[in-house]
Amino acid sequence: MVDYVTQLIVLERVDQRSLGYEVPMSATTPRGLTSPARATPGRIAIIGSGSGTTAARVIDAVGAGEIAAEVAVVVGNNSEAGIFDVARTRGVRTAHLSGVTHPDPDDLDAAMLDVLRAADVDLLVLAGYMKKLGPRVLGQFQGAILNVHPALLPSYGGQGMYGDRVHAAVLADGTGRTGATVHHVTAEYDQGPVIAQVEVPVRPDDDVAALRTRVQAAEKALLVEVIRGRYA
Secondary structure, rough: OOOOOOOEOOOOOHHHHHOOOOOOEEEEEOOOOOOOOOOOOOOEEEEEOOOOHHHHHHHHHHOOOOOOEEEEEEEEEEOOOOOHHHHHHHEEEEEEEEOOOOOOOOHHHHHHHHHHHHOOOOEEEEOOOOOOOOHHHHHHHHOOOHHEEOOOOOOOOOOOHHHHHHHHHHHHOOEEEEEEEEEOOOOOOOOOOOEEEEEEOOOOOOOHHHHHHHHHHHHHHHHHOOOOHOOO
């Protein structure tokens, strides 16, 4: 067992019929639902705003055969973000969609839906995406949008709680544990039903950088296991 993981928390808050798949039980994965038979591999869209380390982990897991799917497109809202370099070096199609390309939020929502439909994806994975998705995308992919958050939701979630802000708040509170959460995405930040969580201990000598390193490792491992379960 990797040392950043102390305990998996299996949650059954989600109406299992709404998920449509099963995440297999293991040391790092939760129980879930039966995966429907698929004639073709699944197709994933990754949507992000930052450096792309989580996107890289998912794409590499697909390339290594850990996930029985393909990453069909990477969408980002920052044209200079590292996530685009991650995708291009791995041969994945990219799309830049933002308030720069589409100043009207409704137009941006429609354009993103067009890109996702054209890529024929069946799962959206948010990897450090700093914006809310629009109602068209949320409606089309209800129950098939995942996000990973660097804390044990509902603690340390909501608007403005991301990245080092979360880790700093955890350390300021003096709590002995934090973790990672994979959850469904809804119209509000970090409010969707939780699929799986894993605990990460907070050590007495932790600073933000040290805690970030362990939580990010836990996030990536948990996210890959949840995605793997969808296509098992």
